[in-house]
Amino acid sequence: MFVLASVRRLPEFREGLRSSAPIAPGIAAWGLMTGVAMVKSGMSVIEAVAMTLFVYAGSSQLAAIPLIVAGAPAWVVWATGFCVNLRFVVFSLHLREYLIHMPRWRRLTNGYLTADMSYALFTARYAHPATDAAGRAAQESFLAGNYCMTWCAWMGASLLGIAVGNAIPEGWGLGFAGVLCLVGIVCSLAATRLRVVAAVVAGLVAVAAHAMPLKLNVVLAIGVAVLACLWLERGGPAGKEQAA
Incomplete structure (x- = not known):
């Protein structure tokens, strides 16, 4: 490089x-x-x-x-x-x-x-x-x-x-291994309460909106998780605790 x-x-x-x-x-x-x-x-x-x-x-x-x-x-x-x-x-x-x-x-x-x-x-x-x-x-x-x-x-x-x-x-199942690898990375990054909230909210929204075409449920999940975390940081009940 x-x-x-x-x-x-x-x-x-x-x-x-x-x-x-x-x-x-x-x-x-x-x-x-x-x-x-x-x-x-x-x-x-x-x-x-x-x-x-x-x-x-x-x-x-x-x-x-x-x-x-x-x-x-x-x-x-x-x-x-x-x-x-x-x-x-x-x-x-x-x-x-x-x-x-x-x-x-x-x-x-x-x-x-x-x-x-x-x-x-x-x-x-x-x-x-x-x-x-x-x-x-x-x-x-x-x-x-x-x-x-x-x-x-x-x-x-x-x-x-x-x-x-x-x-x-x-048939060796490498695709599933990739999913497990990403799950492990997500879990390792969830080191604060706010990150846990983001992961949980994104996961719930993605599952709830699974029927959306073109995988738009993923985009929706990301947007909702970002908005939820911004709200918590700025004035929500967990915002002050996270800032502390």
Whole structure:
């Protein structure tokens, strides 16, 4: 993966690699099952590889795959991907002050490669943007080390999953294994009461609206869960407790 030599030389880059190393196996497992799911859904190997390389968004990919296979209109696929990835709007707004001094192409590169855990690890390490050139370089280097590790883990495992999914018969049940993997990831991320509420609300709405065409129940579930959490954070009965 392309990373500027000036960024790679700083010690913060290696620190970023080390900080992401413990989560790399989990990201790889998710990427492996996403690769399998793409092939088993009916996508060709070329289509699956192209989606892996250009989209780089596991949850959005998994949400869009059944819609694409079902022949859903493009706007439905786009709306689903938009809803699933709304969190990156918040990430971008937060990271703006850290990256605004960079040229546009570097901001776009950092934005594309920064995933959930990269953002979490970076903001935990640097609560505020640096104000001097050396500090800014160190922060970019740490962020690059983070997303270098996660990107390599995701891409390598996804491509392996595409190869495995294309070679292994469906009777082996890899599709169900992918569902179990995602359930495990969801459970591991449900570390706060608000996240538990979001998961429960989304699950109930998705099941209740299962009869909707084109998997629109998924889009509806995401929207309702987001609105419910926003209400709880701003003034609902659990908002004050969560803030505390």
